[in-house]
Amino acid sequence: MSGATPLVLAGARLPGADGAVDVHVARGTVTAITPAGVEPSAQSEPSAQGARRIELGGRFVVPGLHDRHVHFSQWAMVSRRLDLAEARSASAAAALVAASVDRGDTEVIGFGYRDALWTDAPSRAVLDAVSGEVPVVLVSADLHSCWLNTAALRRHGIEHLADASGLLREDDAFRMLREIDDVADDVLDGWVADAARRAAARGVVGIVDLEMRWNRDDWARRAADGSTALRVAFGIYTQHLDRAIAEGLHTGDTVPGTGGLVTVGGHKIITDGSLNTRTAWCFDPYPGRGPDEHPYGLSTVPYDELVPLMRTAHEAGITPTVHAIGDQANAIVLDAFEDVGCRGSIEHAQLLRREDVARFAELGIVASVQPEHAMDDRDVAERYWPGRTDRAFMLADLAKAGVELALGSDAPVAPLDPWIAMSAAVGRSRDGREPWHAEQAIDVRVALAASTGGHGATVTAGSVADLAVIELDPFAASADDLRRMPVAATLLAGRFTHDSL
Numbered sequence: 001m002s003g004a005t006p007l008v009l010a011g012a013r014l015p016g017a018d019g020a021v022d023v024h025v026a027r028g029t030v031t032a033i034t035p036a037g038v039e040p041s042a043q044s045e046p047s048a049q050g051a052r053r054i055e056l057g058g059r060f061v062v063p064g065l066h067d068r069h070v071h072f073s074q075w076a077m078v079s080r081r082l083d084l085a086e087a088r089s090a091s092a093a094a095a096l097v098a099a100s101v102d103r104g105d106t107e108v109i110g111f112g113y114r115d116a117l118w119t120d121a122p123s124r125a126v127l128d129a130v131s132g133e134v135p136v137v138l139v140s141a142d143l144h145s146c147w148l149n150t151a152a153l154r155r156h157g158i159e160h161l162a163d164a165s166g167l168l169r170e171d172d173a174f175r176m177l178r179e180i181d182d183v184a185d186d187v188l189d190g191w192v193a194d195a196a197r198r199a200a201a202r203g204v205v206g207i208v209d210l211e212m213r214w215n216r217d218d219w220a221r222r223a224a225d226g227s228t229a230l231r232v233a234f235g236i237y238t239q240h241l242d243r244a245i246a247e248g249l250h251t252g253d254t255v256p257g258t259g260g261l262v263t264v265g266g267h268k269i270i271t272d273g274s275l276n277t278r279t280a281w282c283f284d285p286y287p288g289r290g291p292d293e294h295p296y297g298l299s300t301v302p303y304d305e306l307v308p309l310m311r312t313a314h315e316a317g318i319t320p321t322v323h324a325i326g327d328q329a330n331a332i333v334l335d336a337f338e339d340v341g342c343r344g345s346i347e348h349a350q351l352l353r354r355e356d357v358a359r360f361a362e363l364g365i366v367a368s369v370q371p372e373h374a375m376d377d378r379d380v381a382e383r384y385w386p387g388r389t390d391r392a393f394m395l396a397d398l399a400k401a402g403v404e405l406a407l408g409s410d411a412p413v414a415p416l417d418p419w420i421a422m423s424a425a426v427g428r429s430r431d432g433r434e435p436w437h438a439e440q441a442i443d444v445r446v447a448l449a450a451s452t453g454g455h456g457a458t459v460t461a462g463s464v465a466d467l468a469v470i471e472l473d474p475f476a477a478s479a480d481d482l483r484r485m486p487v488a489a490t491l492l493a494g495r496f497t498h499d500s501l
Contacts, residue, residue: 005050005051005052006024006025006026006027006050006051006052007024007025007026007051007052007053007054007465007491007494008022008023008024008025008051008052008053008054009022009023009024009025009054009056009061009467009469010022010036010037010053010054010055010056011036011055011056011057011058012036012056012058012059012060012061012469013056013058013059013060013061013473014033014060014061014458014459015060015062015448015457015458015473015474015475016445016458016473016475016476019035019036020035020036020058021033021034021035021036022034022035022036022037022038023061023459023467024040024051025465025467025491025494026051026494027494028464028465028493028494028495029462029463029464029465029494030459030460030461030462030463030464030465030467031461031462032461033459033460033461054501056469056488056501059469059470059471059488060469060470060471060472060473060474061459061467061468061469061470062203062448062452062457062458062459062467062468062470062474063452063453063455063456063457063458063459063463063466063467063468064203064204064205064206064452064453064455064466064467064468064490064491064492065202065203065204065205065206065418065419065451065452065468066204066205066206066207066208066231066418066451066452066453067199067204067206067207067208067407067408067409067411067416067418067421067451068207068208068368068406068407068408068453069208069210069347069368069370069406069408069409069410070207070208070209070210070408070409070410070411070416071143071209071210071211071410071411071412072192072195072207072209072211072232072411072416073181073183073188073191073192073211073213073218074143074177074181074211074411074412075195075411075412075416076188076191076192076194076195077181077183077188077191077412078111078112078412080191081109081110081111081139082096082097082100082108082109082110082111082138083096083110083111083112084096084110084111084112084113084138084141085112085113085114085141087112087113088118089118089119089120090115090118090120090121090122090123090126091120091126093110093113093122093138093147094126094127094129094130095130096110097110097127097130097131097136097138098130098131101130101131101132101134105134106134107134107135107136108131108134108135108136108137108138109136109137109138109139109180110136110137110138110139111138111139111141111412112139112140112141112412113138113139113140113141113147114140114141114142114276114376114380115140115145115147115276116275116276116277116278116380116383116384117379117380117383121165122147122165122166122167123164123165123166124148124149124150124153124162124164124165124166125164127147127148127149127150127166128149128150128151131149131151132151133151134149134151135148135149135151135152135155136148136149136151136152137152137176137180139173139177139180140173140276140277141276141376141412141413142274142275142276142277142413143173143177143274143412143413144169144170144173144273144274144276144277144279145167145168145169145170145173145277146167146168146172146173146176146177147165147166147167147168148162148166148167148168148176149166150166153166156176156179158172158176169273169277169279170270170273170277170279170298170300171300174212177212178212178213181211181213185218185221188218189218189221189222189225189227192222192227192228193222193227193228193229195416196228196229196230197229197497197498198416199229199230199416200229200230200490200492200497200498201487201490201498202416202417202418202419202487203418203419203468203470203485203487203490203498204230204416204417204418204490205230205231205453205466205468205490205491205492205497206230206231206232206233206453206466207230207231207232207233207416208232208233208234208235208265208408209232209233209234209235209265210235210265210268210321210347211234211235212237212239214240214243215234215235216234216249216255216262216264219232219234219255219258219261219262220255220257220258220262223255223257223258223259223261223262224257224258228261229492229497229498230261230492231261231262231263231453231466231492232261232262232263233262233263233264233265233266234262234263234264234265235265235266235267235268235321236249236264236265236266236267236268236313236318237267237268237269238267238268238269238309241267241309241312241313241318244264244267244316244318245312245316245318249264249317249318250264250316250317250318251264251265251266251317251318251319252264260493264318265319265321266313266318266319266320266321266344266345267309267310267313267318267319267320267321268321268322268323268347269301269306269309269310269320269321269322269323270300270301270323271299271300271301271306271322271323271324271329271332271333272297272298272299272300272323272324272325272326272328272329273297273298273300273325274325275325275350275351275377275380275381275384275385276377276380278294278297278384279294279297279298280297280325280326280329280350280351281296281297281298281299281324281325281326281328281329281332282296282297282326282327282328282329282351282385283296283326283327283328283331283353284296284385284388286384287383287384287386296326296328297326297328297329299328299329299332303332303335303336306322306332306333306336307336307339307340310322310336310337310340310342310344311340311342314340314342314344319342319343319344319345320337320340320342320344320345321344321345321347321368322336322337322344322345322346322347323346323347323348324346324347324348324349325348325349325350325351326350326351327351327352327353327356327388327391330346330349330351330352330353330356331353331356333346334346334356334359334360334363334365337363337365338359338363343363343364343365343366344365344366345365345366345367345368345406346360346365346366346367346368347368348368348369348370348373348410349367349368349369349394349398350369350373350377350392350393351385351388351391351392352391352394353391354391354397357394357397357398357401357403358401360398360401360403361401361402361403365403366403366404366405366406367398367403367404367405367406368406368408369393369395369398369405369406369407369408370407370408370409370410370413370414370421371393371395371407371421371422371424371425371447372409372414372415372420372421372424373393373410373413373414374392374393374424374428374436375424375428375429375430375436376413376414377392378436389436389437390437390439392437393437393440394440395425395440395441395442396439396440396441396442397440399442399446404450405442405446405450406450407421407422407425407447407450407451408421409421418451419482419483419484419485419487420483421447421451422444422447422448422451422474422482423479423480423482423483424479425441425442425446425447425450426441426442426443426444426447426479426482427441427478427479427480427482428440428441429479430483444474444475444477444482445457445475448474464493465491465493465494466491466492466493467489467490467491468487468489468490468491469487469488469489469490469491469501470485470486470487470488471485471486471487471488472485472486488500488501489501
């Protein structure tokens with residue numbers, strides 16, 4: 001995978017540093033960083049003869065970016081689905097469906113609705129009125145619910161699972177997602193390759209892919225075909241854990257035949273729901289929810305099942321990677337990590353008790369967080385977590401406690417663009433609004449270090465040549481500048497995967 005031709009990225013700048021430098025790259029490694037125009041000393045790796053010299057003209061070089069939580073196949077499919085992001089009501093979403101049906105679509109699959117603040121509730125009748133016998137499956141932006149019409153429920157043989165609302169939540173919704181995500185390999189691979197190119201154009205070199213399917217074979221096939229421009233760690237869900245153990249997979253292992261690009265990730269367990277679906281498991285009830293409406297959210301994996309699952313994975317060498325959004329879910333998952341005696345990550349960690357921040361640090365648990373969710377969810381949180389939003393998305397408190405942060409997008413829930421995540425983490429604002437709980441903003445150096453897959457915020461000699469070339473100094477950029485950061489080039493192991501220089 002390493003670039004065959006040595007490179008000199010000449011006239012580069014490093015964030016926060018004075019003066020231009022030359023970054024020397026050979027065999028997929030940064031061999032030296034010297035003052036501009038100065039060859040490496042004899043004591044260090046010499047600049048290789050015949051190196052390709054690229055003038056950067058003062059552009060900045062940073063470590064290549066990683067997104068620590070994506071659903072990549074779904075991200076690749078989103079642009080091919082009906083966009084519901086701007087629907088502010090059930091009737092508005094239905095109008096978008098009606099337009100799709102009027103265009104002659106024989107099936108409508110949509111994505112991106114957020115119904116937590118709608119004044120009119122989703123219902124089968126609303127969709128049936130505009131779609132008739134055309135099956136309609138609409139996926140919520142948080143991926144934790146699906147809204148179906150009667151034709152779709154009948155087509156998938158699941159009329160018994162939905163009430164008059166037509167909504168499926170949590171496990172029922174996940175099963176529905178797996179059905180509509182069943183796309184021919186060659187078609188999906190083409191969409192994934194396109195999405196990988198778009199990610200590379202934003203400086204991305206690596207992802208943790210948490211699709212629910214058995215993803216090892218998908219990524220091994222793509223890497224063998226040379227059709228991926230990313231490093232990929234693939235997650236293993238509980239339904240595939242026995243298979244992974246039987247095949248001797250261990251977190252961090254490289255999958256043979258992938259040129260080192262594909263590695264085994266962690267064991268993904270989903271222990272509660274989400275805020276927008278009002279199923280995140282909390283200590284306090286959701287306002288307006290009756291006793292038969294899961295007023296505290298949902299615990300989807302009981303503790304007496306969670307601990308054995310985590311222990312089984314840990315003892316097999318597969319790191320637990322556990323979804324928890326509500327404060328009660330996070331507290332219970334931390335209990336489980338302590339009980340098992342292992343490290344791992346909590347994915348999302350959106351609402352926490354203050355005493356649990358220190359527990360993250362004490363137990364060595366990574367907080368894998370998605371800062372853009374705070375921008376998407378701030379109004380929903382104020383409504384459904386009233387009086388508690390000072391404990392939501394506690395990035396600064398986690399960082400001050402010494403907790404390792406890993407930033408991601410949860411794409412397609414938020415765009416697969418680490419600059420957007422960094423902007424949200426640093427500015428706690430979007431669209432010109434006042435910062436939301438600005439006391440939880442983190443320094444851009446912390447945000448960048450949490451976005452490079454463990455490679456820190458600055459490029460150093462000896463590191464793998466996974467690099468991004470950008471137009472602005474990120475350490476001096478505003479939050480708005482970070483959000484739209486121009487990326488000139490991306491290198492993966494010394495090979496260009498995006499180049500507009």
